[in-house]
Amino acid sequence: MKYIYGPVPSRRLGRSLGVDLVPTKICTYDCIYCQIAKTTLRTLERKEYVPAETILRDVQEALREVRGHVDYIACSGSGEPCLNSAIGEIIEGIKEITRIPVAVITNSSLLHLEEVRKALLKADCIMPSLDAVTPAAFQGINRPHPSLEITKIIEGLAAFRREYKGQIWLEILLCQGVNDGQEEIEGLQKTIRTIRPDRVQLNTVVRPAVEAYAFALPPDRMEQIRAALGEAVEIIAEFEGMRHLISSEDVEEKVIRIIQRRPETPEDLAKALGLNTIEIKRIVDKLTKEGKIKSRLFNERLYYEIDKGEADKRA
Known part of the structure; x- marks a missing residue:
């Protein structure tokens, strides 16, 4: 089961079974706060990096072995899952295998593409991220592929909201001195009103990041920003999961x-x-x-x- 991990405790999804749709570390971004690794291939090329058949077989095997409750199956992992051109087929296949809800954790960078938005429609929950709204902060925190523009990404998020009937939980990750300035926060406030997510979840650097200068915001500053962004915004708390046996693996x-x-x-x-x-x-x-x-x-x-x-x- 090379492409499955967990179930692991998640602050956002409870006890989730993770599915890697692309190999480590193929992504559209090279975020300074990434907790996995530096991006080895920064690309916009969509293809079947891992065959849908392989992933669905691994999901079936994992579900046979897992013990205890699973709250979500999360398509995320070691890169940007929407780069896998078979993501729609994978979501549909998982939903044929199990009634466990499917979430997709994405950096939002490909939502301006109609085929990507269409592929995600059958997921139960989409968890896009949007860390910046100005070009300077976008470059500073996400280090995107040169062809990506933050305005197109925001337009893609707004279009997806119009088309998608499920839950959208928008995550904003803040790094001290990079994307926490007043202009950025005011811009995020306006953009949230445009996108209209069901939840807005504020995060900061809580695990070792690829760049040593990716510093967490102190709790009082996080609370100030939460209040500025609106009542529907929450600060993601540390997960207090229950203990479960998860498989018979060593x-x-x-x-x-x-x-x-x-x-x-x-x-x-x-x-x-x-x-x-x-x-x-x-x-x-x-x-x-x-x-x-x-x-x-x-x-x-x-x-x-x-x-x-x-x-x-x-x-």
Whole structure:
């Protein structure tokens, strides 16, 4: 099941089963705050990077093995999922397999394309991001493909709202000194009124990012911005998920597969795997000694991430 991860605790989706629609790290952006890795291929080319048949087979296998409740199947992962030209077929296929709702986590960059908007219509929830509305902030935080323009992306989001009957949860991720200025916040306020999402979710840098200068906003500033953007805006809280056993796979391998996507704390790993933190500590200590993972401190919290040598072996 190369293209499936989790179920993992998610602050936005509860307990979600993740589906990678593109290989690591193929994306339209190279965001400074990305928690996965620097973009290796920044592209706008849509093609079937991973065959729909392969993904649907992996989803079926994962659902047979998983234990406990799954709140969502999330098409997201290690790059921009809408780059996979079979995303519509994949969404339809998942919905034929299971009644678990399907969410798509996208950076919104391809929503100006009619074929992309049409492909997403059968998903239950679309979770687009919009971190900036001015060209300077857009370039500063998202580092997009040179052909992308923020005005077209906003137009695409507005068009999708008119066409789509499901839930749209808009995420805005703020980095200190990059996209948190007054002009940007006022622009976001106007744009939110244009897009009319069902929810607006404010986020900041909570895990180690690819760029050391991607700093989190302090809580009081986040609250100021939340108030400025309107009553319907929420600050995403840390997830307090329940413990579940998630599969019969070897636990060490499961730890590696989870942190291969993004750095995790021991507490996050314990929640995802249904283990206590003492058991997790024993496992991560062993994997660290073997050179498969490594630890680092970020915002005074301990995170584990994949070692580069191990990541290269698994690529």
